[in-house]
Each structure stands twice: as C-alpha cells, then as structure tokens.
Amino acid sequence: MRETFCSPSGFSLRHDVRFLADENIPRSLVQSLLDEGHDVVRIGTLAAGASDPTVLELARREGRVVLTFDKDFGELARASKLGSPSGVVLFRLPITPSDGARLARIVSSRSDWSGHFAVVDSHRVRIKPLPILD
Numbered sequence: 001m002r003e004t005f006c007s008p009s010g011f012s013l014r015h016d017v018r019f020l021a022d023e024n025i026p027r028s029l030v031q032s033l034l035d036e037g038h039d040v041v042r043i044g045t046l047a048a049g050a051s052d053p054t055v056l057e058l059a060r061r062e063g064r065v066v067l068t069f070d071k072d073f074g075e076l077a078r079a080s081k082l083g084s085p086s087g088v089v090l091f092r093l094p095i096t097p098s099d100g101a102r103l104a105r106i107v108s109s110r111s112d113w114s115g116h117f118a119v120v121d122s123h124r125v126r127i128k129p130l131p132i133l134d
Contacts, residue, residue: 017113018085020059022068023048028100029067029107036108040067052076059086065113067091077117081131084115088130092121 019040021030033040041064043055050058052072059066060080065087066073077088091103106120107113118127 017111018062018064019107020046020055020062020064020066022055022066022070022073024069025067026095026097026100026103028097029103030100032100032104033107036104038104038108053080056080056082056086056088059088065089067107074117074119077130083130086130087113087116087118089113089118089120092119094122 017038019033019038021040021042023043025042027042030040030042041062043050043058046058047054052070053076055066056073056076057080058064060082063085065085066077067089069091071090071092073088073090082088089107095103106125110125112127115130116127117130118125
C-alpha cells in the first residue's frame with residue numbers, strides 16, 4: 001500500500017473527479033466541495049436510505065468516487081470489483097459538523113482518487129488501487 005501525506009499547499013485547481021457523498025458525510029463538507037467547484041452529489045438526493053452495495057453501484061454507473069465514514073465500503077469495493085473512474089475515500093478521523101472546509105482541503109489536495117480505495121486519517125492518506133473491470 002502506497003502511503004502519501006496531505007500537503008495543505010498542494011491544492012489542485014482541476015476538479016476532474018466526480019464525488020458521491022454517503023449519508024454519513026457532513027453537509028458542510030459537501031457544501032465546501034461545491035463551493036470549490038467540485039461535482040459532488042449526496043446519496044440522499046439520488047436514493048435516500050440506499051444500501052451500501054446500491055451506493056457502490058450508483059458510483060460505478062455514474063463514475064463517482066464515494067466519500068464515506070463507513071468502514072464496510074473497503075471490503076465491498078474490493079468484492080464488487082469497483083474500478084476506475086469510481087473509487088472510495090474512507091475518512092477515519094474525528095470531526096465536528098464545522099469541519100467541512102478542512103475535509104474539503106484534504107479532498108482537493110489530490111486528483112488521484114479515481115480507481116483507488118483511500119483511507120484518510122489524522123496524519124496521512126493511504127491509497128491503493130482497486131481492481132479494474134475488464
């Protein structure tokens with residue numbers, strides 16, 4: 001697994017990655033990403049109460065990277081053979097409702113979320129490729 005560290009000064013001005021925010025993602029993060037020009041949709045607007053496999057299927061169909069705090073998505077993504085341009089970003093850090101801008105900076109600091117499973121914790125981002133569909 002390749003490990004990289006977030007750089008607060010390394011923001012990308014390109015927003016080619018499309019995101020799907022799971023229901024556990026704070027609205028402040030979604031709004032901060034929208035304010036920065038990202039293409040992000042909340043799962044609640046597409047399929048409120050959707051199961052995790054349904055969320056992954058929607059992400060795959062729409063070419064979106066899932067943003068979540070739900071640890072189940074790691075195994076589900078591997079088992080479903082989710083591949084590029086989709087992916088999963090799993091946040092494993094404590095937050096408050098006002099932390100949206102901080103999380104948006106982490107998301108915006110990278111452009112390689114697609115096709116990967118990433119774990120974001122308080123100190124680093126661990127990222128590894130997902131299986132690519134044939």
